[in-house]
Amino acid sequence: MTLLTSLTSPFASNDVNFWLFIAITAISWLIYKLTHWQRQGIPNDVASLWNRWTKPFHESDTQAYEKYGRVVGMYEFLQPVLMCGDAELVKEILVKRFNLFPNHRFYGGINQIGGKSIFVLKLEQWKRVRSIVSPTFTASKLKGMQSQISEAVNTLVDNIGEAALKNQSIDVKTFLLSFTLDTFSSCAFGVKVDSLRDPYNPLVANSKKLFNTNINWLSLIAFQCPSMAPIGSLFNLSIFDSSALNYFGQLILNLISKRHELQVDRVDFVKLLQDAEIIDSDAAEHLAKRKLTLDEIVDQALIFLIAGHDTTATTLSMLLYTLTRHQEVQEKLIDELSTLTDEECSDWDKIKSLPYLDAVVSEILRFCPPVPRVERRTAEPCQLGGIQLKAGQLITIPVHAMHHDPEYFPEPEKFKPERFLPESKDENNLTAYLPFAYGPRSCIGTRFAFMEIKICLVKIFRNFRFVPSDQAKDELEYYRGQLVTTAKEIILRPIKL
């Protein structure tokens, strides 16, 4: 026994020293990492480490904004993140010094989809692809899709009508997600579906897999610790369901080859992307780079689906929900839309110029912006508002919190479409109004989104009004960790007009 003790104890004491050393080094390193902002004298929120993931983004950002101010140092895992909600600095980031803040978050190798999409590309490649893709969204090209949108709205109106006839309450989120999917499949792939009634259609089933809103641990890792993401790609892991991605990729490739074989000549996003090319003379010298490759077309079409589906459905469903709590606004909207003739209801030029409809849509995008924060990464070391930033620093712009800042929007908790009527529009601080962001990298689908939303609202409110349902919970519940502020369900009761 004595022999044993004398043999092991020197070893054991070395062992303890070793682990003590490791523990002290690890703690010192953690403290060093988590005092990054404190050392720069910037208000900082260490609780953001878990708040950013235990609450929906719009809640955690607004909480930090109200507690610490407009510019706050935060942390994601051990990465420092600067939250910047000062409207003047935001304008510097998005427009004035765009070349210093050009990129989105790095999603790392875990994100297999859209590696070539404009959403993830870095500055130089992004510039080329964005300039090819932008003409796809001109007013004249989108006008060609008006009839596809109207057809999808007719299906939606029929589906809501059935529920209204039976005095049933519905989850409007489900109905509107089906509507935006029907619209997109028709406008992008030329495939007509009624997603609500045909859930086993492969397109519908695969899009459900793609937009599965359960918290996804891989996306958490990709967000929190992007340097680990390449390990994910080694194991072929993906934030999005890979079988669904393959399905859509194949669908787009088939569409391209069939169009070639059958000489189909319909206007849809895939066709517009195929035809798109840079037309400025400088770029024309690099012929090979003027047009998108097949892979690039697939990735752009996929990112349109991912970026446009949930955002648009969320805007519409939050609007229906808000109108049930502001019946006077709903009545005013119904009144304005009832003045249209049947012909005018299909006339986009007429619809887009309706002032109250425009004000209601603009106000819901302020009140509940579907994208709660916009993100940028610095391209090189630089200063912002006197703060020294390193290259690759992630900056988040808290859109939701800024939209609810009383200095930017007086009485922000009131839903007041009047603030967006032509006579008062100029009073708004538009540098703080960011539902689609602004500047060179703002949402490329803004025009399409407005068109889809307004055409849909015209048909809905010429047929129904919505009232609260006794089957609904008192408060909406939101998913956590999602880039879109998504309520789990929105139960309302439609009443036929």
Ligand code: HEM
């Ligand atoms: C109400 C609906 C929508 C909202 C609120 C919305 C909002 C946004 C926001 C905030 C951004 C980030 C902009 C930035 O970083 O500066 C964005 C980017 C983007 N959106 Fe939308 N969006 C909507 C609909 C759409 C639609 C319908 C499409 C496509 C058809 C689309 C395609 C995109 C793409 C491709 C990007 C990346 C642009 C780039 O990095 O160059 N969005 N969107």
